[in-house]
Amino acid sequence: MSLASTSLVQSIDYAAIAPPLVLAVTALVVLVADLFLPDERRIAAAYVSLAGTAAALGTTAWLATGHTRQTFCFASGGCSYVSDDFALFFQVLFLGSLLVVLLLSLPLFGDGRIPAGEYHALLLTSVTGMLVLPAARDLLTLLVALEVVSLPAFVLVGLRRGDSRGSEAALKFFLFSVVSTAFTVYGMALVYGATGSIELGHISRSLVVSRAHPGAGAAFTAAGVVLVLVGFAFKISAVPFHFWAPDTYQGAPVPIAAFLSVASKAAGFAGLIVLLVHGFRPYADVWGPATAVLAAVTMTVGNVVALRQWQLVRLLAWSTVAQAGYLLVPLGVAASASSRGAVLDDGVKATLTYLGVYAAMNLGAFVCVSLVARRRPRAAIEDVRGLRQCRAGGPRRVTRAPRGRSVQRRSS
Numbered sequence: 001m002s003l004a005s006t007s008l009v010q011s012i013d014y015a016a017i018a019p020p021l022v023l024a025v026t027a028l029v030v031l032v033a034d035l036f037l038p039d040e041r042r043i044a045a046a047y048v049s050l051a052g053t054a055a056a057l058g059t060t061a062w063l064a065t066g067h068t069r070q071t072f073c074f075a076s077g078g079c080s081y082v083s084d085d086f087a088l089f090f091q092v093l094f095l096g097s098l099l100v101v102l103l104l105s106l107p108l109f110g111d112g113r114i115p116a117g118e119y120h121a122l123l124l125t126s127v128t129g130m131l132v133l134p135a136a137r138d139l140l141t142l143l144v145a146l147e148v149v150s151l152p153a154f155v156l157v158g159l160r161r162g163d164s165r166g167s168e169a170a171l172k173f174f175l176f177s178v179v180s181t182a183f184t185v186y187g188m189a190l191v192y193g194a195t196g197s198i199e200l201g202h203i204s205r206s207l208v209v210s211r212a213h214p215g216a217g218a219a220f221t222a223a224g225v226v227l228v229l230v231g232f233a234f235k236i237s238a239v240p241f242h243f244w245a246p247d248t249y250q251g252a253p254v255p256i257a258a259f260l261s262v263a264s265k266a267a268g269f270a271g272l273i274v275l276l277v278h279g280f281r282p283y284a285d286v287w288g289p290a291t292a293v294l295a296a297v298t299m300t301v302g303n304v305v306a307l308r309q310w311q312l313v314r315l316l317a318w319s320t321v322a323q324a325g326y327l328l329v330p331l332g333v334a335a336s337a338s339s340r341g342a343v344l345d346d347g348v349k350a351t352l353t354y355l356g357v358y359a360a361m362n363l364g365a366f367v368c369v370s371l372v373a374r375r376r377p378r379a380a381i382e383d384v385r386g387l388r389q390c391r392a393g394g395p396r397r398v399t400r401a402p403r404g405r406s407v408q409r410r411s412s
Contacts, residue, residue: 016069016083018059019091020131026052027124034117043109045120050102052124056131057095064088072141078201080138089352090134090270093359097263098127100363104255104370113161114253122152122159123259130263134270137278139188139198142271146184146235149267150177153260157252169251176244180234183227190224191279200279207282225283228275229290235268236324239298249317254373257313258366261320262359269327269355273348276331284344292332298325312369312379316362323358327351 014021029052030045037044063069063083072080101123109116129148136142154177158170192198195206210218230241237245249257280287302322309315330347369379376383 011071013069013071015063016071016135017081018063019056019095020128022056022059023052023095023124023128023131026056027121027128030117030124031121034115034121037117039112042116043106045116046102046106046109049120049124050099053095053098053102053127057092057099060088060091060095064092074138074199074202078137078199080141080199081132081135082137083135086273086352087135089356090266091131093266093356094127094130094263097259097266097359097363098123100367101255101259101263104258104367105253107374108253108255113163114159119156119159122156126150126152126156126259127263130267130270133267134274136271136274137200139192139200139203139279142274143185143188146267146271147181149264150181150235153256153264156256156259157248160253163251165251166253167251169248172244173248176234176241180231180241182231183234184231187224187227187229187231190220190227194221194224200274203279204281207280211282222283222286225280225287226290228280229272229287229294232268232272232275233294236265236272236327237321238294238324238328239301239321242298242302242321242324245321246314246317249320250311250314254313254366254370254379257317258363258370261316261366262362265320265324266355266359269351273331273351277344277348281344288332291328295325295328295332298322298328300325310381312372312381312384315381316365316369320362323362327354327358330354 026049030048033048034042034045064085068085069083070079070081074080102120105119105123108114108119126149129145129150132145133142133149136145154170154174157173158166160166188198191203194210195203197203197206207221210221234241234244245260249260252260276284276287276291299322302318302320302325306315306318306322309318328351330350333344333347368384372383372387373379
């Protein structure tokens with residue numbers, strides 16, 4: 001076919017990409033408006049962000065009532081962006097989590113240490129990348145979306161002015177994320193070199209052929225699959241790639257810790273599932289056992305270390321490490337079901353079900369921690385004693401009198 005007869009203009013289904021597009025436009029509006037608003041009116045960024053998030057959630061709900069949409073398609077027939085039930089599930093999860101985080105963040109801007117405009121623009125930008133991740137169907141789109149998720153998150157962790165602990169947490173988060181990205185990119189490069197394509201459907205078909213007729217590149221392909229799994233293990237804070245999580249959560253503002261614990265972790269699982277199911281399914285006997293081992297070690301270490309924590313956010317950080325192990329368990333069934341696609345699909349459904357429940361419960365836990373931290377910034381576990389006896393004047397604590405009689409005193 002001659003170049004003259006080949007169309008270089010690609011049609012775009014704007015309805016399919018409406019949720020991330022609405023959120024990206026909202027982030028741009030917030031960032032530009034912040035340049036012209038006086039300091040006392042910059043809290044308007046929060047309300048614009050809430051409106052934009054609600055609009056994106058509305059477009060996602062509308063897409064859920066229709067059929068699967070896809071756009072940015074290859075000549076081979078595959079597409080870079082597919083809006084199906086899997087993608088819509090994660091998009092609703094991300095946008096719902098964002099609404100909760102935005103509401104939790106409203107008290108952060110009273111002292112002027114966190115700039116409202118930059119905060120909301122970065123938060124919306126990060127979630128824009130999250131909305132693209134579950135719909136991505138090629139390696140390049142996955143990688144770019146993953147970096148759009150991560151880069152604003154680094155800044156959000158250390159955005160509070162004059163907070164040395166936040167700066168240290170942001171630096172640790174950045175360094176570990178750079179290492180994970182290096183693993184991911186190197187693994188993707190090996191897979192691309194073995195298959196000659198970045199489109200996940202084409203990669204899957206090529207891997208089927210390579211498994212039937214193994215050649216010299218089979219070892220490199222297997223190494224690439226494992227390296228990509230290692231890279232995403234950093235993103236979901238699976239042991240032993242979890243070291244950044246406790247310090248980062250503790251140093252970040254509580255709403256950002258909630259954001260990392262729920263939305264960012266869910267984004268890592270979204271990208272991981274897309275790669276394993278749509279691209280690396282033929283190599284399930286390679287990544288299945290590795291996933292099972294990661295799940296077992298992560299559950300054990302996360303729960304055991306959580307028993308020794310005294311600070312609420314740090315306790316929840318170790319809890320999210322353990323939860324990553326629980327989420328990996330259903331995916332590990334691929335080790336024994338590599339030739340039965342239905343069993344693997346059931347494992348994915350189990351992971352998604354657990355992820356939805358985990359997101360709701362963990363956001364609720366962080367809401368409680370945020371309320372406690374407003375009165376007691378240390379947010380120690382002992383600070384929640386007596387909350388069930390809360391009155392208008394504050395929580396009451398039950399203490400022991402010298403002769404064994406219980407008395408009540410009102411906390412300051």
